[in-house]
Each structure stands twice: as C-alpha cells, then as structure tokens.
Amino acid sequence: MAGRDTAGRDTAGRDTAGRDMTGGNMAGATARVETGSRSAGWVLGSWRAAWLRVEAHWTWYRRYWQSSLYSSGLQPVLFLAAMGLGFGSQVEAGPATGGLAYLHYVAPALLVAGAVQNAIGELSYPVLSGFKWQQDYYAVTATPVTAGQLLGGQIIWIALRVGIACVVYAIIALLFGAWLNAGALLVIPVGVLAAVACGVPIMAVAATTYNEGERFAAIFRFLVMPMILFSGTFFPIEQIPGAVRWLAWISPVWHGTELARGVTLGGLGIGPALGHLAFLGALFGVSAVLARRYFYRRLVV
Amino acid sequence: MVEAKALVKRFGDFEAVRGIDVQVRKGEAFGFLGPNGAGKSSTMRMIASTSPRSDGDLRVLGMDPDVDGPRIRARLGSVPQQDTLDTELTVRQNLQIYGRYFGMSRADVRRKATELMEFAQLSERADGLVDALSGGMKRRLTIARSLVNDPDLLLLDEPTTGLDPQARHMLWDRLFRLKAGGVTLIITSHYMDEVEQLCDRLVVMDDGRIVAEGSPSELIARYSTREVLELRFAPGEQGGIAERVAEFGGRVEELPDRVLVYTGDGERALEQVHGRDVRPASSLVRRSTLEDVFLRLTGRTLVD
Secondary structure (H helix, E strand, O other): OOOOHHHHHHHHHHHHHHHHOOOOHHHHHHHHHHHHOOOOOOOOHHHHHHHHHHHHHHHHHHHHHHHHHHHHHHHHHHHHHHHHHHHHHOOOOOOHHHOOOOHHHHHHHHHHHHHHHHHHHHHOHHHHHHHHHOOOOHHOOOOOOOOOOHHHHHHHHHHHHHHHHHHHHHHHHHHHHOOOOOOHHHHHHHHHHHHHHHHHHHHHHHHOOOOHHOOOOOHHHHHHHHHOOOOOOOOOHOOOOHHHHHHOOHHHHHHHHHHHHHHOOOOOHHHHHHHHHHHHHHHHHHHHHHHHHHHHHHHHH | OOOEEEEEEEOOEEEEEEEEEEOOOOOOEEEEEEOOOOHHHHHHHHHHHOOOOOOOEEEOOOOOOHHHHHHHHHEEEEOOOOOOOOOOOOOOHHHHHHHHHHOHHHHHHHHHHHHHHHHHOOOHHHHHHHHHHOOOOOOHHHHHHHHHOOOOOOEEEEEOOOOOOOOHHHHHHHHHHHHHHEEEEEEOOOHHHHHHHOOOOEEEOOOOOOEEEHHHOOOOHOOOOOOOEEEEOOOOOOOOOOHHHHHHHOOEEEEOOOEEEEEEHHHHHHHHHHHHHOOOEEEEEOOHHHHHHEEEEEEEEOOO
C-alpha cells in the first residue's frame, strides 16, 4: 500500500515528537503536524508498560488500602496472636517444634500462609472481573499495552502488595517477640515467592473462567483451605499418615513454609532449600506461561 | 486510513465476517450499519487491532495489525460497546491512567484529563467515583477516554446504544466537533438516524457481508424512493391491504404493524389510497431513510 512508507516515517517522527513533548519542548507539537499525525500516543517498552499497570493498581490501592489491609495484613496477625500466643501457651517446646516455643515455630509459617491466601484472593475474582464484569482488561489492551504486559504488571503488583502485607506482619510479629534473629528478614521474600507461585495458577484459572466464578469457591474450600491446614503450618507434616503425606509434599505452601522456617530457625540443608526454591520457581514459571497463553486467548480474539 | 480486502473473521466454524472490502479515507466519518450479529463489531475489533483477522488483507494507518498492532493502537481511539471503565476510581483517574498507557507524561495526562472532562461536560464530577455516574455520563467518559491520545482515527462501536435521546444528541454534537477537528471517525450503529446524521459514507452489513455502500443520500436515491407513505391500521384490519394499494407506489412493504408505500409523492399516494376507500387508523408521509434502504436490501428492519 502506498501509505506504508509514509506511515513508517510518521512513526519515527512521532517518537521524536513524543520525547520532545515530555521535555516540555513546543517544537514537538510542530514536528507532529509536519509528519501528518496528530496523535500523542506511542509504544512503550514492555517493562515500562507493565510498570504503568502497577501504577494503576497503586492508584486504586491508595484509595482502598485500609479495607484491604485487614484481610492481607491484620488477619495473619490475629492468627499469630491466637495460635502463637494463645494456643501456643499450651504447647510445650519439644522435638516437633525443634525445641522452640510454639510462637517461634508458627510465626514464619503464618506469614507464608497469609501471603498465599492474600495472593489467591486478589488474583481470583478481581482478575475475573477484569475479563468479565468490569472488563477493564479489554480497555487496557486497546492501547499499545499488550495482554502479556498486562499480565506482567499484575504479577509485579501482587508481589509488591503481598510484600507490603508481609512487612506489616513481620513488624507486628517482631513486637510479639516472634522472631529469633535477622533471618526473619528473608521470610518476607519467601512469602512473596510462595504467594506468586500459588497466585499465578489462580490467574490462569480466572482467564479461562466464563461463568460467575463458582469454581473459585470450590478451589478455596477444597484446595486452598486444606493446603493451609495440612502443609506444616501448625504442625509438622510427619504427623500426617504416611499414605497421604505426599499430598503435603506437592503443596506449594509446604515448600514455602519449610523455606521460611529454614531461614529464620535454621536446620534446613542447602540441598532441600534449593529443592523447595526450584519447586516454587517451577510452579510459578509454568503457570506464568499458561496464564500468558490464556490471557491472549481471552483478550485477543 | 483503513483498507480491507476480502477481510474474514471466523470463530471456530462460525464466519462472522465473510470477505468484505472497505476503504476509509482520511478526515471522513464512515459508518457500518446493520442489525445485531451482522459482523460490525468483529470488523471494528479487527480494525482496532485487538482481534487478528482470519483471512484477507487489512491495513490500518498504513500498517498491518498482525505486525504493528501496538504502533497502530498508539494512534487509535476506541469506544467499545461496553464502557469498560474502572468504576472504583474517579473520572479524572480513569482518564489520567489511560493516557499513561499511550506513553504520555504525567503533566500531559493531567492537562489532557482536565480538557477532556470539560469536553464531555464531566468537570463537576471530576473527583467523583465512576460507579456513581449515570449511564450517559459513563458513555461520555468512555468517549473522552478514547480521545486522550489525540487519535488520528476514532472507532465508535454503537456509541449511543442505551442512551436517552438527549444524551444521544449531545454525543452527536461532540462527534461533529471531533470531525471538524480533522479526526477520522468510524461508527457502527443499528440506529439508521445516527448513521444518517453522522456519516459521510457507509456500508450496510448483513450476515457478515456488505450489501450496499455509498453516502446516505446516494443509498436512499439508489434503493428507495423520495418519500414513504406509512399506513397504520387497527389490529386485524391490515390483511389484504398491501395488494390493494400496491399500484400507488413503486413498491410496497408490509410490516407487522404497518404498510409502507414507496412513492415519489406521498400526499398524492395517500389521496389515491383514500379514493380506493382504504381507511387507515393513521397515516404518515415522510422522507425515505436508511431504514428503508435496509428493509429493501434485506427484507428486515434494523432493530427487531
């Protein structure tokens, strides 16, 4: 088509114009008129585009952080108070807790469990809404931002948001005297890793959900809840009968909990630690690839 | 601005767009008119570079959407059928965040948001949540949002569906202003008055195909008569009327609730009808519209 070369030059001119504009240079406007395009839009790099989605989430969060902080930050703290301090006062330190007070035993695990629940909650119905009810994902992918960048921004955002909640929890747990050493700082990235490893598969599910999302309720009840209860959060998985113990081994929460306890309480060899990291990393990687495919399938049709 | 050749869109076995040729020129307002399910929205989404074509050739702003989708979208404005706004944020935030996706600086999107809220008469609601806006206001905001990047080409998919007449006229006014400002518009609608008002040129689509193409007046001249006589009858009295009045018009259409007589002179035809002792409950002489063109081409009305 004849216009193609012209359009190519248009684009080059517009890029220059755009950069001039951000510098506040009026010459930018002139350049745009000369190239025959009046548009102020241009294409951003992938990381920049994903970061703009993070900014958008942040704008939302600034308005609603109080209500979300209860479920994401305060709820694990209540668990810590009830289980660590209350229930824990009845638990004698023994071999099962590595000779530690129950508060110390349960604090890192509750951080992981809270982070996982937080991420799963935020990446289920809210992501489905982006496709189905609010449909704002379609608005985003009508801009130069692509479905993949949209997904990337969502993952970065949830990591940050879970990170914030983990920091809040860690500080309050510190006031409870739940941490024994500075290794507790590493529990935060472990919590974030476990959260995205569990959250991104839910996002892939959301992208393939076309009904009202009943399957999430089933996932919460029959997958997430048992996973939190029987992944070594409150008691060692050695207490689980051998025949079904493998269920804990394939639970990402268990891998996160083992890592979290390892970095703050010690007693975890480098081999098992790498194994846990690899499991969570693989789960994250595979589900991110799937989620990307489903996002494109849903948004670019 | 847009050039489509033998453009096809398939969803599985279903062919939504069945090989259409379309050319949209710079600065014009172009319309896709057709009933629901005619393939208008599928075509729009392919032009918007959010939906890959199944077959045929498509160039938008001189580029191939399969290759340069983001670069095309950077210069497009798109008003989808659903508003797709972020209802938990304010009017201003919706505009500013959207502008950022087009690579605009914070200062630029702030200035642009203020300007667009004025344009859409939403300044008073600037810092109110979108959730609390009326349907018409949300629609105006969606249109304002589509203008944030000063698009070269604006795509409007049924922009006024579900709006009351007052809100529709206000939107039309805004679209006229954009066109006067040099923006190329592509509009889909199943309201023939809308397309007739707004579009320089249009295609009539039915069942995934283009059945006619031209300016509104050309199409009316080619496929209809100058005037139409509408005859309405009391329930049950319409039977057999069409045959009795057939000779007074070039063509007669019988609809469930009325009989249409196509003629150069409606008043004269009405006199002749009365002379034949046909007594309609009410009658109306009007100019032909695109609705008549569509009826002629497909045998169906646009909005069922």
